[in-house]
Amino acid sequence: xxxxxxxxxxxxxxxxxxxxxxxxxxxxxxxxxxxxxxxxxxxxxxxxxxxxxxxxxxxxxxxxxxxxxxxxxxxxxxxxxxxxxxxxxxxxxxxxxxxxxxxxxxxxxx
Numbered sequence: 001x002x003x004x005x006x007x008x009x010x011x012x013x014x015x016x017x018x019x020x021x022x023x024x025x026x027x028x029x030x031x032x033x034x035x036x037x038x039x040x041x042x043x044x045x046x047x048x049x050x051x052x053x054x055x056x057x058x059x060x061x062x063x064x065x066x067x068x069x070x071x072x073x074x075x076x077x078x079x080x081x082x083x084x085x086x087x088x089x090x091x092x093x094x095x096x097x098x099x100x101x102x103x104x105x106x107x108x109x110x
Contacts (some may be wrong), residue, residue: 036092043088050081 032040057068 033097035097039088039092043085043092046081046088047085050078050085053078053081
């Protein structure tokens, strides 16, 4: 009741089923460069400083209100540092430094 359908091409001959590395292509450049990693580390440091700036200011006595909760460091400086750290991280990931193209022997020959 079941029919077997055969085709002339096999899976190995089909152009859609090419697995493995193509030996003719050159290795690609790395995704991130040294500058990107330095910017990522700098962004992580700024983020850490921003989160550390949010800490502290609690009261030992829970029945006594502490005005240090609304300190300028916590309300202004720490959020600015966190946003700057996030912007630095996004910039570090998205930025791709341009490379100068040098003429090769193939392009200079006429």
